[in-house]
Amino acid sequence: MMTEAVKEFLCYRCNLKIKYDYYGKKPPFAKSIAIGEECYVIKDPFTSDVGIINLGSHCSVCQRSVCASGDCSIFYCKRFCLQCVQENIEEFPIEIRQEIKDKSLRQTNR
Amino acid sequence: MSDKYKDERHSRRHRPVVENERRFQESRSHGRTEQDETREFSFLRHKHSLNKIFFRSQDFIRRGSPEYDDFWLFVEKYETFQQKAKTKPQASSSCHLGDSSLGIPLQYDKTNRINISVQNKDVEDFLRKGRLADAEIAPELTVDRVKEFRNIFLYYLDFQQKQKFNKLKKVKSDQENLPIYQYKSEIVDMIRDNQVVVIAGDTGCGKSTQVPQYLLQAGFKKIACTQPRRIACVSLSKRVGYETLNEYGTDVAFQVRFEKTKTQNTKILFLTEGLLLRQMTSDSLLSMYDVIVIDEVHERHIHTDFLLGVLQCLIHHRSDVKVILMSATINIHLFSDYFHDAPVLKVPGRLYPIEMEFCPIIKDRDEKHGKLDPSPYLRIMQRIEKKYPKSERGDLLIFLSGLSEIMCIVNAAKMYAQETKSWIILPLHSALSVEEQEKVFDIAPPGVRKCIVSTNIAETSVTIDGVRFIVDSGKVKEMSFDSKYKMQRLEEFWISRASAEQRKGRAGRTGPGVCYRLYHEREYEAFQDYTTPEIKRVPLDSLVLQMISMGLPDPRKFPFIEAPSIESLENSVLYLKDQGALYPDESLTPIGLMLSKLPVDVVIGKMLIMSSIFHMIDPVLSIAAAMSVQSPFTSKINTDVDSMAARKSLESDNGDPFTLLNAFDEWIQVKADGMHTRKWCKRRGLEEQRFYEMTKLKKQFKDLLRDHGLLDKVEDQPQYLSSAERRQKHGERKRLGELKREKRKESKRRKVLKLDDEDYQISDGEDDDNNDEGSNDIKDLEFRLSHDLKQLQETSNQSRHFTLHDVNLLKIILSSGLYPQVSIADDCNTFKSTSEQAFHTKNKPFVLLHPTSVFSYKPELLHPKHDLEQGKHDPTDLKGHLSNKHELLTFVSILETNKPYLINTMRVPALQTVTLFSNYIDTNSTCTRMICDSWLEIVIPDEEEAQTIMSSIIQLRATWQNLLKLRLEDTFLAMESERKISPRARRLERTLASKLSEFLSSDVRYKLRRVLPAEMKNVYLGPDRLSEINTFSLKSTSVKESKPHPIKGGVQFNEYLTHGCLFDDGTASAVGDFTVNMQRHWTCPQCDVSMIVNLSERLEHEVMCQTNNITVTPAQLKAEEEEDKASQMNPLRKSYFCPDCDQQLHLTMTEILKHKKLHTSGPSN
Structure with missing residues (x-):
């Protein structure tokens, strides 16, 4: 039995759980890519070519790990989980405020 | 300088978009001006330059990849969007509004939404210098535009990330939406706590894909999942690989007979049941796995049952191994009980409610027996029409027992549909071509329903979505096996309750449904619970052979989950002994050992081995492959007169195997000539798919022979192609790729059926042929790319130039596998009509020629041939004709439908076939009378000739036996080293070949006759009548091989030959008694020793001497070397x-x- 620690990413909001390959800004398996935040990355499993998928990272406010889905977080210069966005909504540009409003509207409609 | 350059461009760029729009419209009406070009600037027109900047030094999104194409589509959409939006391009990200307390600019800039960037030397160079050192860039591409393009590129990456993330999430959420997901932790706990677990769930609950993943997540690393079908292994491995995000890795892999993706990393392996069993021969504890999952156990294939038995033993030897049985919710307790009350977990499937109605057929008093009445089926179609509005979709699926029933209902329903115009009638059964089968997946136009009339193929194997109504006849035709006659029988039965439920369930897959059962509820109650498992319906020869080779000494004691009849087992053991695969003590012979390694049935396996011995491999491979797939010849009913006439040139007077060989070779020729084989097949009423299957199988057989050292390993010679050929290959490969893409798209959008489309026949294709012929034939292209047609053509050319000698040798090779499947013509055939030509096998009298056989059109081929020298009957003999051309008919199987038929018949020379392969030859004292295998009598009136023949038989059989032994020894050696055929074997080969051809062309005249079992009681002298000569000879020889036969009388020289046990023929006896005792001078051709012996002594010496012809003198050895x-x-x-x-x-x-x-x-x- 191998005793390799399982590195698993877990989104605190949607409970998405996926084993990740790398945490940081410069994944070693895609040399020309640099990411603008420390994040959880896997090799793109849907292609045999070079590629990555950014799973998510830590919310810059609450530091909890949150996935990259629009339902869980947004990226605007930094990563913010939607809960922190809601709590600090006044601190965001008008375009993002609108976007969040639309999003919650859509969700209640659903 | 560069600054100036920049500025100039800069000013041009910042023309407001609004103005651009207006001007754009103006330019439309005023013609083009120089400025128009700048206004209409599009990155799309500068692909060449942009490629130089962006796509040279980059390791992802490479040029030519699908992503690359996708990116340019994105650019196009982006540009259209920009034009429509009419917004100002974003100014550079200066923050007019300052930063918020979170440290982010309040002035919105969408580039801030992107967290990915790409390092690209060329882009950076260009942005710094405004040019590239090593490439010409179009002047329109200013630094700003390139910056903008870089942003587009980043937007695309961002967009792509979102797409991929969503795909990832969908994989996860789809898994969570499966019914079995609710039971995940329960399943894992159960497996932790128990050695054997049964998981029962209906189609669609997700057990096949999810359980292996749960095991993986629970920490198991060596998971084997078996499937009954090869195709399922491949598709499941793909699916599970995708779901575990390992599509391109090897963590999830499959392994089937000739293909595997398994590596050392593999954690989940999908494999066939047969293969897992084979692995047990080398690794009896299956130590390479820690969990074994057996899927679809309810299907109860012969291998499933065997595997269950083996696993039941395995768990006693390995407490660490886990066994999981997965089944539909059928007969679960049987499996649970078999594994000592293993716990069962039931997972509900996804099934909508189904309304059910019993509508038993009220039989008319004067109903003709055996003819199916279509009216109850039409009445239900009428009821559906009345009750359900046309706007409500949903198709009808009718289950019938067999082909003729389907034809009957299809015809009646078509007549009916022509009136109402609301049905499209489609038959579905395994004898249909692939394209016709696929029609059932097409969509009916609005207001019209499909009516699929099917055998039980639609019960589990073929799943059709959109079925709302089921009509169940309650009948099924099943193949049963009569081990006594080695005869397959197709009979109609009531179905089991389990399959009635399965049929019903087919209505509720996509919505609520209705099921009409055309039988009474009382009848339903009387149905047997479950369908008879395969093990009780098929020959067990291969199974028994495999059991013995796995070291299970007595197949009768195997702990079957449901045992087959002991008679069936005994008959298989007997058959294997007859075939020379088992010794009398039921251990493996060398042939048996080889056969157990070849995953084909015994008949085919023997043919393959013999083909290697006689170096006549290719035609035997073709015939063996053809015998193993469905016949490419479509049945007479579906074939018109023209096709039948076009087939004529393929038909061989030698029999069906040769006709198949001709058809296959001709097909290769047509292909090699670059002609359209699809059309060629259609004209002749041939199913082309079968030829592709044969090619595949042939290759598999060849690989098998090679793997087992029966075929020299030939290095694939590098192909030297001319540049034109290379170009052509390249073109073909490209075309194939395109076609496959098209096909994928096509299969996604199902075709809509046309109402008038339904009146199709096999030969109607001439017109639509021409559109999709040749270059559009995917199969054809694939075939051309994966085979060396020139080489194929050469080998098939060889078989076209067969001499009579080749044909006879081929027949002998085939017979070596087929024997004792031979039959003799009835004496009265000459006087009977074509359809009444009867034949007798040893156990089964009066079997007919199948209507597909060549001989059924030309029965005269099988009528006794008179000698040329002697036109009339021998007047002295009333018991049969004296001839050197007697023939027997070999067959591959007997099939009983309404009558018993011989399938795949071939005529073979009687004397040679019987004497070479029969297990027992009994003779009278002069050898003028022989009875082979207790049913075929051969009488050779000329004493001298008879004794020569007997000597030849002894020599040939001994040489053959020895050669086989040597070659098999060689091949077992060859598996370790690169040892080729030994010179000794080669010498024997040559002896055998020349002796055999001599024997085959022998023109000895003899009589051939069937001896009835009743008569057999009176043919032997018996032990008490042991004649004087024999006692004498026993004294004179020291060899203890010979002994008086305890029942038959006479002397048994070896395992097959008993001499002097038959009564003499009335005519010859007086002289015979005298000559037999006469001693003569005789020199043994083998050991060159002269002696004075009587006949019996001579034969005895020959038997002994020839058996030893395997050893050589030192001189011979030297010469050989x-x-x-x-x-x-x-x-x-x-x-x-x-x-x-x-x-x-x-x-x-x-x-x-x-x-x-x-x-x-x-x-x-």
């Missing part, structure tokens, strides 16, 4: 049979020509 060297020096030497001097020679092509010349010029000199 030298010869071996010589032949190695000249590898171009081939074996060549010269018909003139009747010898097997070993010559090069030029030597052959010289040799031939010798004969032609010889006499004149």
Whole structure:
């Protein structure tokens, strides 16, 4: 039995759980890519070519790990989980405020 | 300088977009101006330059990849969007509003939404210098535009990330939406706590894909999942690989007979049941796995049952292994009980409610027996029409028992549909071509329903979505096996309750449904619970052979989950002994060992081995492959007169195997000539798919022979292609790729059926042929790319130039596998009509020729042939004709439908076939009368000739046996080292070949007759009548091989030959008694020793001496070695049979020509 620690990413909001390959800004398996935040990355499993998928990272406010889905977080210069966005909504540009409003509207409609 | 350059461009760029729009419209009406070009600037027109900047030094999104194409589509959409939006392009990200307390600019800039960037030297260079050192860039591409383009590129990456993330999430959420997901932790706990677990769930609950993943997540690393079908292994491995995000890795893999993706990393392996069993021969504890999942156990294939038995033993030896049985919710307790009350977990499937109605058919008093009445089926179609509005979709699926029933209902329903115009009638059964089968997946136009009339193929194997109504006849035709006659029987039965439920369930897959059962509820109650498992319905020969080779000494004691009849087992053991695969003590013979390694049935396996021994591999491979797939010849009912006429040239007078060989070879020829085989097949009423299957199987057989050292390993010669050929290959490969893409798209959007489309026939294709012919035939292209047609053509050319000698040899090779499946013509056939030609096998009298057989059109081929010299009956003999041309008919199987039929028949020379392969030959004292295998009598009136024949038989059989032994020894050696055929074997091969051809062309005249079982009681002298000669000979020899036969009388020389046990023929006895005792001078051709012996002593010596012909004198050995060297020096030497001097020679092509010349010029000199 191998005793390799399982590195698993877990989104605190949607409970998405996926084993990740790398945490940081410069994944070693895609040399020309640099990411603008420390994040959880896997090799793109849907292609045999070079590629990555950014799973998510830590919310810059609450530091909890949150996935990259629009339902869980947004990226605007930094990563913010939607809960922190809601709590600090006044601190965001008008375009993002609108976007969040639309999003919650859509969700209640659903 | 560069600054200036920049500025200039800069000013041009910042023209407001609004203005652009207006001007754009103006330019439309005023023609083009120079400015128009700048206004209409599009990145799309500068692909070339942008490629230089963006896509040279980059390791992802490479040029030519699908992503790259996708990116340019994105650019196009982006540009259209920009034009429509009419917004100002974003100014550079200066923050007019300052930063918020979170440290982010309040002035919105969408570039801030992107967290990915790409390092690209060329882009950076260009942005810094405004040009590239090593490439010309269009002047329109200013630094700003390139910056903008870089942003587009980043937007695309961002967009792509979102897409991929969503895909990832969908994989996860789809898994969570499966019914079985609710039971995940329960399943894992159960497996932790128990050694054996049964998981029962209906189709669609997700057990096949999810359980292996749960096991993986629970920490198991060596997971084997078996599937009954090869295709399922491949598709499941793909699916599970995708779901575990391992599509391109090897963590999830499959392994089937000739293909595997398994590596050392593999954690989940999908494999066939047969393969897992084979792995047990080398690793009896299956220590390479820690969990074994058996899927679809309810299907109860013969291998499933065998595997269950083996696993039941395995768990006693390995407490660490886990076994999981997965089944539909059928007969679960059987499995649970078999594994000592293993816990069961039931997972509900996804099934909508189904309304059910019993509508038993009220039989008319005067109903004709056996004819299906279509009216109850039509009445239900009427009811559906009345009750359910046309706007509500949903198709009808009718289950019937067999082909003729389907034809009957289809015809009636078509008539009905022509009136109402609201149905499209589609038959579905396994004899249909693939394209016709696929029609059931097409969509009916609005207001019309499909009516699919099917066998039980639609019960589990074929799943059709959109079925709302089921009509269940309650009947099924099933193949049963009569082990006594080795006969398959197709009979109609009531279905089981389990399959009635399965049929019903087919209505509720996509919505609520209705099921009409055309039988009474009482009848339903009387149905048997479950369908009879395969093990009780098929021959067990291969199973028994495998059991013994796995070291299970007594198949009768195997702990079957449901045991087959003991009779069936005994008959298989007997058959294997007869075939020389088992010794009398039921251990494996060398042939048996080889056969157990070949995953084909015994008949085919023997043919393959013999083909290697006689170096006649290719045609035997073709025939063996053809015998193993469905016949490419469509049945007479579906074939019109023209096709039948076009087939004529393919038909061989030698029999069906040769016709199949001709058809296959001709098909290769047509393909190699670059002609359209699809059309060629259609014209002749041939199913082309079967030829592709044969090619595949042939290759598999070849690989098998090679793997087992029966075929020399030939390095694939590098193909040297001319540049034109290379171009053509490249073109073909490209075209194939395109076609496959098209096909994928096509299969996604199902075709809509046309109402008038339904009146199709097989031969209607002439017109639509031409559109999709040739270059559009995916199969054809694939075939051309994966095979060396030139080489195929050469080998198939060889079989077209068969001499009579080749044909006879081929027949002998085939018979070596087929025997004892031979039959003899009825004496009265000459006087009977074509359809009444009867044949007798040893156990089954009066079997007919199948209507598909060549001989059923030309029965005269099988009528006794009279000698040329003697036109009339021998007046002295009333018991049969004296001839040198008696023939028997071999067959591959007997199939009983309404009558018993011989399938795949071939005519073979009687004397040679019977004496070479029969297990027992009993003779009278003069050898003029033989009875082979207690049912075929051969009488050779000429005593001298009879004894020569007997000597030949002894020699041939001994040589054959020894050669086989040697070659198999060689091949077992060859598996370890690169040992080739030994010179000794080669010597025997040559002896055998020349002796055999002599024997085959023997023109001894004899009588052939069937001896009835009743008569057999009175043919033997018996032990008490042991004649004087025999006691005498026993005294005189020291060999203890010979002994008086305890029942038959006479002396048994070896395992097959008993001499002097038959009563003499009335006519010859007086002289015979005298000559038999006479001692003569005789020199043994083998050991060259002269002796004075009587007949019995001579035969006895021959038996002994020939058996030892495997050993050689030192002189012989030396000669062989030298010869071996010589032949190695000249590898171009081939074996060549010269018909003139009747010898097997070993010559090069030029030597052959010289040799031939010798004969032609010889006499004149």
